[in-house]
Amino acid sequence: xxxxxxxxxxxxxxxxxxxxxxxxxxxxxxxxxxxxxxxxxxxxxxxxxxxxxxxxxxxxxxxxxxxxxxxxxxxxxxxxxxx
Numbered sequence: 001x002x003x004x005x006x007x008x009x010x011x012x013x014x015x016x017x018x019x020x021x022x023x024x025x026x027x028x029x030x031x032x033x034x035x036x037x038x039x040x041x042x043x044x045x046x047x048x049x050x051x052x053x054x055x056x057x058x059x060x061x062x063x064x065x066x067x068x069x070x071x072x073x074x075x076x077x078x079x080x081x082x083x
Contacts (some may be wrong), residue, residue, distance in 0.1 A: 001014045001016070003015065013040070019044050022042065023042050027042055027043070028042075028043040028045075029041060029042055030043055058068060058070060058073055064076075
């Protein structure tokens with residue numbers, strides 16, 4: 001597959017490749033060179049990164065206001081509560 005380099009050195013990743021690799025808008029990719037080739041790899045988000053990004057986000061949610069930490073929230077979510 002071919003892609004043209006645009007004015008600001010940008011390329012569009014062909015649809016077939018995006019779908020095969022699972023690249024979506026907002027995803028992070030690593031770009032490197034190996035043996036004269038450009039290599040683009042999708043960066044998978046790990047659990048620690050997700051936890052860092054969302055730390056404290058629950059504090060302002062009305063359902064969780066009275067809870068002291070995420071462990072209490074998880075226990076509440078797993079409990080059999082009235083819906």
